[in-house]
Amino acid sequence: MEKKKNFRRKRGNKHGKTNWAQRRKMAKNRQGGDSKDQTGVDMRDIYPQKEMVLDNVKFDLYYRRLLDPLFKSNGATTPEEIVANKDADFEEFRAKLKEKLPITFRVNPSCIGYEAVTDLLSSDTFIKDWAEKNKDNPDMQAKESKEQVLTTEEMENLKFKLFDFYPDKLLYELPLAREVLRKDRILASIHKFVQKSNDSGLLTRQEIVSMIPPLLLDVKPHHKIYDACAAPGSKTAQLLEFGLKELHGKNVTLNPGFVIANDADDSRANMLAHQMSRFNYGCIVNHDAQNFPTLHYQAGTSAFKSLDISNFDNRVYFDRIVCDVPCSSDAAIRKIPKKWETWDPIDGAALHPLQLKILLRSLLMLKPGSEDSYLTYSTCSLNPIENEAVVYAALKKLNEHGENGEEFEIVDCRDKLTSFKTRPGLCKWKVYDSISRQSRRRAKKEAAKEEDTKKEGENDEKDQSKEEEKKLEKAKEYKTASFEEYFREYTTHDGIQDENRKKKFKPSFFPPEGTEEEIEAKYHLSRCIRVFPNDQDTSGFFIVLFRRKPLTRVQTETAEEVKKAEDENTVVPVQKPLTNMMRCDPKDPDIEFIQSYYGLTEDFPLDQIFTFSTSMNKLLMINKGLSDLLYADQDKSLNLIAGGAETFIRNTSKKFSGTECIYRISQNGIYHVYPFMTKRIFYVNMETFLLVLNNDRIQIENIPEGDFKNEIDSLSCGCFVVVVKIDENREEALTLHRHHAHINIMVSELNLHRIRTCLNKHF
Ligand SMILES: C[S@@+](CC[C@H](N)C(=O)[O-])C[C@H]1O[C@@H](n2cnc3c(N)ncnc32)[C@H](O)[C@@H]1O
Known part of the structure; x- marks a missing residue:
């Protein structure tokens, strides 16, 4: 019993489940992150951690052979030169995979005034200026180290590296190793700036390759977007940013587009909540993507009315889908060095069936009959079994069974990535099974037995095979180790002898039949994109952009039913509560209070206010598109x-007692409300805005005489909003509270950091 208790404590809650925070802590402990004892001695100094071997002979053999057509021969003509050049390219590839990744991040273009941030980051002197400004700021210093690692001259010349294949000067790299950043007394402030800006949503730290799928999708605000495997949500954030970039204030709330982010792992799905919390534009759901439920727009809703009657299909479809499936992650080995120890191609093989199911389900959720329906499939794996094989199997299944010809096609998207090097997809690949260490040992033993069984006794034989095995392990070089020793080739599924293996190695692993030209003409597999780590110092990646062509018409209802549905258009559907999120009744006294207290205009969409709790302590705004989607979920x-x-x-807090203000406005949602406010909102000049921005608390008597002071003097206690016009198209807003004798700002430190940075008011 005692044992069981301990197990529970270690593993999480009483059901044995761990939440995200617990897992992080466990991972940190595993990595030795929190390794100091009570006296502050780092136990890692006493018991140094095992040095990780960044080598795997199987990995080398497998990829040198499987990806051979992709390694560069650099114009060589003789077979020897071709092989030598390809070997050199492979060596570069392999060496790069062993290096640590640089820190890259993206500016969030949906933040008001983000242009000021891109100007700062791309300036030659930002690093130097920021470090200088913060040299005495304890919040921006490294905790322990006080060293200065870079020379003054190196520091002078230090700039963020800008990647111009990404639009609007949004993508940067910090050109230094993490260790240097953490150690250097001055540079620590830059590291802190990136961290703080990341936490505030102004920047997103993300690997460059992972940014490619949303980039290829050319997202527009009206798009309905589905992210099938979304956690931890870096691509979801990017999709939201693209969608919101062109929208501000009112438009977001009334916008028909939305992003729905799904993940099958409930604790990982919860991680997405932080990414989404500032946008009324998205929601998070928790399903197996291969079985994602089909929703139908309901008669009587505006979304239903806007459906094309000549092509009637009231299922919910998406304009853009990101399918970033679970994979063996071997292309992300720079980030996950442990893979060097555990890598085996069977990992990819085991995931192929799930990847294919997720892709098939997702492709069918793309809007049919549209000129503008796109999906990206991506993995951070190099393995064709997880990549081209999945893509080919999906195309084969959907196109050959479609009645009207080839409905899904791969789009050539290389022109969207000019100045970013990629390598094409493979048309043909081999299917290899790896031979286990046990089988290799057995084979060695048998060979040894055959040669000289009589001379040696059993014990000697054991010693010999052990000896041989050691030698083999030492032969780390792919040139000296024999491929056949490690891998067995399967040419057809029918040809697999072992029944267990036959179950694991599905028919869909195998490449199309025919010549490369025939395959290419039919499936365009070379339009897939593989990113090699050595081409621009990134992780590896695989991406393909699919398009659903407007060929087939899918009818879910008969014409009479459509007619009936049209007749029913005037009927407002019953508003059932959702599984765990409820639409607030616009007639609820609390909602009526909000409307009158803040003087919300007639067009404020009261029916887009939701809550997760019956006590209605937190009210969420969702936009028009999302609201339509949730209406479509009548079956919950x-x-x-x-x-x-x-x-x-x-x-509920005591500090607000004595005021009539039942609900205050959250800074997260302010942008969705203030355009509709006619009361308790003040448009101020920049000077006044900075006064309230830079002071937590201001005594009312100390506010300089003028319009703002007069307005505050006559304002009752409670929440209010100030707005400043930055230029023709941009405004910034803050929530504040008026108390009897003072006002104070109701904005978190991180939001303040974001606003100050975007206004360029740190300097
Ligand atoms: C490669 S990660 C996604 C990374 C994410 N797109 C991003 O950019 O931050 C794959 C995700 O798929 C999720 N997953 C695994 N099996 C799934 C399934 N059957 N349906 C949906 N999600 C699944 C995992 O929990 C994991 O979060």
Whole structure:
């Protein structure tokens, strides 16, 4: 019993499940992150951790052979030169995989005033200026180290590296190793700046290759977007940013587009909530993507009315889908060095069936009959079994069974990545099974037995095979180790002898039949993209862009049913509560209070306010598109985890007692409300805005005489909003609270950091 208790404590809650925070802690402990004892001695100094061997002979053999057509021969003509050049390219590839990744990040273009941030980051002197400004700021210093690693001259010349294949000067790299950043007394402030800006949503730290799928999708605000395997959400954030970039204030709330982020792992799905919390534009759901429920727009809703009657199909479809499936992650080995120890191609083989199911389900969720329906499939694996084989199997299944010809096609998207090097997809590949260490040992033994069984006794034989095995392990070089020793080739599925292996190695692993030209003409597999780590110092990656062509018409209802549905258009559907998220009744006294207290205009969409709790302590705003989607879920089949932006918060704290203000406005949701406010909102000049931005608390008597002071003097206690016009198209807003004798800002430190940076008011 005692044992069981301990097990529970170690592993999480009483059901043995761990949440995200617990897992992080466990991982940190495993990595020795929190390794100091009570006296502050780092135990890693006493018991140094095992040095990780960044080598795997199987990995080398497998990829040198499987990806051979992709290694560069650099114009060589003789067979020897071709092999030598390809070997050199492979060596570069392999060497790069052993290096640590540089830190890259993206500016969030949906932040108001983000252009000021891109100007700062691309300036020659930002690093130097920021370090200088923060040299005495304890919040921006490294905790332990006080060294200065870079020379003054190196420091002078240090700049962020800008990648111009990404639009609007948004993508940067910090051109230094993490160790240097952490150690250097001055540079620590830059590291802190990136961290703080990342936490505030202004920057997103993300690997370059992982940014490619959303980039290829050319997202527009009206798009309905589905992210099938979304956690931890870096691509979801990018999709939201692209969608929101062109929208500000009012438009977001009334916008028909949305992003729905799904992940099958409930604790990972919860991690997405942070990414989405500021946008009323997205929601998070928790389903197996291969079985994602089909939703239908309901008669009577505006989304239903806008459906094309000549092509009637009231299922919910998506304009853009990101299918970033679970994979063996061997292309991310720079980030996960442990893979060097554990890598085996069977990992990819085991995931192929799930990857294919997720892709098939997702492709069918793309809007049919449209000129503008795109999906990206991606993995951070190099293995053709997880990549081209999945893509080919999906195309084969969907196109050959479609009645109207080839409905899905691979799009050539290389022109969208000019100045970013990629390598093409493979048309043909081999299917290899790896021979286990046990089988290799057995084979060695048998060979040894055959040669000289009589001379040696059993014990000697054991010693010999052990000896041989050691030698073999030492032969780390792919040139000296024999491929056949490690891998067995399967040419057809029918030809697999071992029944167990036959179950694991599916028919869909195998490449198309025919010549490369024939295959290419039919499937265009070379339009897939593989990123090699050595081409521009990134991780590896595989991406393919699919398009659903407007060929078939899918009818889910008969013409009479359509007619009936049209007749029913005037009927407002019953508003059932959702599984765990409820639409607030616009007639609820609390909602009516909000409307009158803040003087919300008639067009404020009261029916887009939702809550997760019957006590209505936190009210979330969702936009028009998301609201339509949730209406479509009348069967409550969506397992909704979070959605919308936290906008109104019930004032339960004592510090707000004595005011009539039942709900204050949250800074997260302010942008969705203030354009509709006619009361308790003040448009101020930049000077006044900076006064409230830079002071937590201001005595009312100390506010300089003028319009703002007069307005505050006559304002009752409670929440209010100030707005400043930055230029023709941009405004920034803050939530504040008026108390009897003072006002104070109700904005988190991180939000303040974001706003100050975007206004360029740190300097
Ligand atoms: C490669 S990660 C996604 C990374 C994410 N797209 C990003 O950019 O941050 C794959 C995700 O798929 C999830 N997953 C695994 N099996 C799934 C399934 N059957 N359906 C949906 N998600 C699944 C995993 O929990 C994991 O979070």
